[in-house]
Amino acid sequence: MRFKVGDRVRVTRPEGGELSAAGALFVGQLGTVADxxxxxxxxxxxxxxxxxxxxxxxxxxxxxxxxxxEAVIRFPRHEENLAASESDPVHHPSHYTSHPSGIECIQITEHMNFCLGNAMKYIWRAGLKTDDPIQDIDKAIWYLQREKERLSK
Incomplete structure (x- = not known):
């Protein structure tokens, strides 16, 4: 094993290989081996x-x-993004900034196409914007099915 618990590491694309979709979101970021x-x-x-x-x-x-x-990509925590107030319904709505990671939804979805970004948006906010998380999940599924149909053509 090359790394040990406590080592600071940077996520990188393996030579000749691919990262998972989730892993690709972390390329360039620093982290600590926890386990x-x-x-x-x-x-x-x-x-x-x-x-x-x-x-x-x-x-x-x-x-x-x-x-x-090396330059390191860091996502600012949403608390740092909210300069004026905790609740900014236009620029930083709470249902998109309340994730425990501190990452705002748009920081992820702006790197996706329209359908995948919208699906992620509805998953992210499920049960936060409205009292009906099922409606948000159904909408996410609708966008995912639409993307699947587009790719199947």
Whole structure:
């Protein structure tokens, strides 16, 4: 095992390989190895905790030791985004900024196409904007089915 619990690591794309969709969201970010599973039992043995509060598992070839000269992508916590007040229904609605990771929904969805971004938006806010999380989930499914149909053509 190359890394140890407590090591600072940077997420990187493996040479000749692909990251998972979730892992791709963390490329360039720094985190700390929080736990290590047996690599024979787990294809992604390194549990990495990020400064944003998120945690995700990675394979050894998806991580490197950071170099001081490398630029690191960091998502600002939503508290830092809200300069004027905690509730800004136009620029930073609470149902998009209340995720425990501190990441605002748009910071993820702006890197997706329209249907996938909207599906993510409805999943993100399920039960937060309205009292009916089922309606949000149904809408997310509608956008995912529409994207699936587009890709099947």
């Amino acid at each position: 290590i599973d047996n690599p024979e039992d787990a294809p992604y043995p390194y549990a990495v905790a990020f400064d944003t509060g998120s945690r995700l598992c990675f394979a050894e070839d998806e991580l490197t030791y950071p170099e001081d000269s």
